[in-house]
Structure formats: C-alpha cells, structure tokens
Amino acid sequence: MILPSRTTSPTHGAFHPPTHAHPDEEPVSRTYQYRKVMKPMLERKRRARINRCLDELKDLMVTALQAEGENVSKLEKADILELTVRHLHSLKRRGQLVLKPEMSYAERFRAGFAQCATEVSQFITSATVAANAMQRQGPVDPQAGARLLQHLSNCIRRLEAPVQPPVVQPTVVQPQPIAPSGVARPTPVLPQAPQTQRTLERGLKRLAEEPIDVEMLDTKRVYPPSPPHSPASETDSAQSMWRPW
Structure with missing residues (x-):
C-alpha cells in the first residue's frame, strides 16, 4: 500500500527562526554580565586567601605544639582549625590569652626617672667617698648632694603613687656625735620604698657617715676680696634708695 506523499505547506509546516527577540524579554544588563564574569574570579581569590591563612596557621600550630612536646607533621584543614581552638582554650584557662599592652608613656617616664635617679645617687656617693x-673636697658639696638625693627620693615616692595625694612625711633628724677630725651630718630616716628609692637611701646614709674635714675645707676655701670702704659709696647708696616721703 502506497501512502500518498505528504506535502508541507510553505506557511505552516516549515520552521522559521525568529528574526527578532520577544517584545516582553528584558535585555541583559551590564551589571549582570560583570557579576557573571567576576564572581568566579572573586571566589578563586577568596579560596586562595583561606588556603594561605590556613598554611600560616598550620606553621604556627606545629611550632606551638612541638614546644609543648607534641609531634604533628601532617594536618588537614579541619585538623588545623580544631587544634587552634583547643590551643586557644588552653591559653585561656592558664590566663595567657589576654594581650599585654605596651608600656605607657607614664610607665616609661617613671622607669627612666628611676634609672637616672639611681645613676645620680651612685655618682654622688662614689665621688664623696x-x-x-x-x-x-669632692666635685659635689656633701650637703647639696644629700639635699638632691632627698629631693629625688620624694619625687620617686610621688611617682610610685600618682593617684594618692602626696603626703609630706616629717624627717626625723638623729644627731650623731662629732668625730675628732670632722663633723657628722644628720641622717634622714625615710620610709620603705622600692629598689630605686632604697638606692637613694643608701646614698644618703653613705653621705651621712662620711665626715667633713672642716679644717681642710677652710684652708681650701677662697674668699673674694672685699671692696674698699669709702664714705662716698655710702652717700651714693643712700641717695639711690627710694623713699616714699
């Protein structure tokens, strides 16, 4: 049986592709195209950052664990994160997780002032001895050196307790017997203080224990010549003095 040949109508049977887009379809925006191109690139960069940080964290954890006696060579990403969390928890239990701030300006000033005061005390004491x-006669007058060390001791006491108001503590003077060849000076009694203030106290005691040879100081002392006395100078000074009447 021979079927009749099927004829295709040129208007209904043939497929013709559309010559233009659908009128309801919106055109693709340039922002969408940019996101479509940049999203894979940003994802690769993000993964690269994560891997780099994990590698650095792995090196740090391996060093920290080896210091604690554990031998770890191969770690996966999940192992690195888990060991990091465990290590941070152990530091928190020991109280070592809090970061210690750097020395403030006030603390550095106090440390520098204390060091300078110690150097001054050592120099004055050694020079006097x-x-x-x-x-x-030494390069520093003993009485002036004692007053300087007392002043530095008071300054350090105020720096050690900056919040509390400064309390003026009376100085107890203990008279000492006069030595045959010199004069002994009173020793100031200071309260308990830190290491720097104790150094200043030792310097004060050493200065107090060292006698001053009065005869030697009198022979070495040079007095300036007194100006000649004349009645004209008295008249000039009397005229130059201002009086309210």
Missing part, C-alpha cells in the same frame, strides 16, 4: 679617702 673617693674625695674623703684622698682628703680633699
């Missing part, structure tokens, strides 16, 4: 051993 050496001068008395050689029976000559």
Whole structure:
C-alpha cells in the first residue's frame, strides 16, 4: 500500500527562526554580565586567601605544639582549625590569652626617672667617698648632694603613687656625735620604698657617715676680696634708695 506523499505547506509546516527577540524579554544588563564574569574570579581569590591563612596557621600550630612536646607533621584543614581552638582554650584557662599592652608613656617616664635617679645617687656617693679617702673636697658639696638625693627620693615616692595625694612625711633628724677630725651630718630616716628609692637611701646614709674635714675645707676655701670702704659709696647708696616721703 502506497501512502500518498505528504506535502508541507510553505506557511505552516516549515520552521522559521525568529528574526527578532520577544517584545516582553528584558535585555541583559551590564551589571549582570560583570557579576557573571567576576564572581568566579572573586571566589578563586577568596579560596586562595583561606588556603594561605590556613598554611600560616598550620606553621604556627606545629611550632606551638612541638614546644609543648607534641609531634604533628601532617594536618588537614579541619585538623588545623580544631587544634587552634583547643590551643586557644588552653591559653585561656592558664590566663595567657589576654594581650599585654605596651608600656605607657607614664610607665616609661617613671622607669627612666628611676634609672637616672639611681645613676645620680651612685655618682654622688662614689665621688664623696673617693674625695674623703684622698682628703680633699669632692666635685659635689656633701650637703647639696644629700639635699638632691632627698629631693629625688620624694619625687620617686610621688611617682610610685600618682593617684594618692602626696603626703609630706616629717624627717626625723638623729644627731650623731662629732668625730675628732670632722663633723657628722644628720641622717634622714625615710620610709620603705622600692629598689630605686632604697638606692637613694643608701646614698644618703653613705653621705651621712662620711665626715667633713672642716679644717681642710677652710684652708681650701677662697674668699673674694672685699671692696674698699669709702664714705662716698655710702652717700651714693643712700641717695639711690627710694623713699616714699
């Protein structure tokens, strides 16, 4: 049986592709195209950052665990994160997780002032002892050195307790017997203080224990010549003095 041939109508049977887009379809925006291109690139960069940080964290954890006696060589990403969390928890239990701030300006000033005061005390004490051993006047007057060390001691006491108001503590003077070859000075009694203030106290005691040779100081002391006395100078000074009447 021969079927009749099927004829295709040129208007109904043939497929013709559309020559233009659908009128309801919106055109693709440039923002969508940019996101479509950049999203894979940003994802690769994000993964690269994660892997780099995990590698650095792995090196840090391996070093920390080896210091604690554990030997870890191969770690996966999940192992690195888990060991990091465990290590941070152990530091938190030991109280070592809090970061210690750097030394403030006030603390650095106090440390520098204390060091300078210690150097001054050592210099004055050693210079006074050496001068008395050689029976000559030292580069620093002993009484002025004692007052300077007392002043530095008071300053350090105020710096150690900046919140509390400064309390002026009376100085107890203990008279000492006069030595045959010199004069002994009173020793100021200071309260208990830190290491720097104790160093200043030792310097004050050393200065107090070292006698001053009065005869030697009198022979070495140079007095400026007194100006000649004249009645004309008295008249000029009397005229130059201002009086309210």
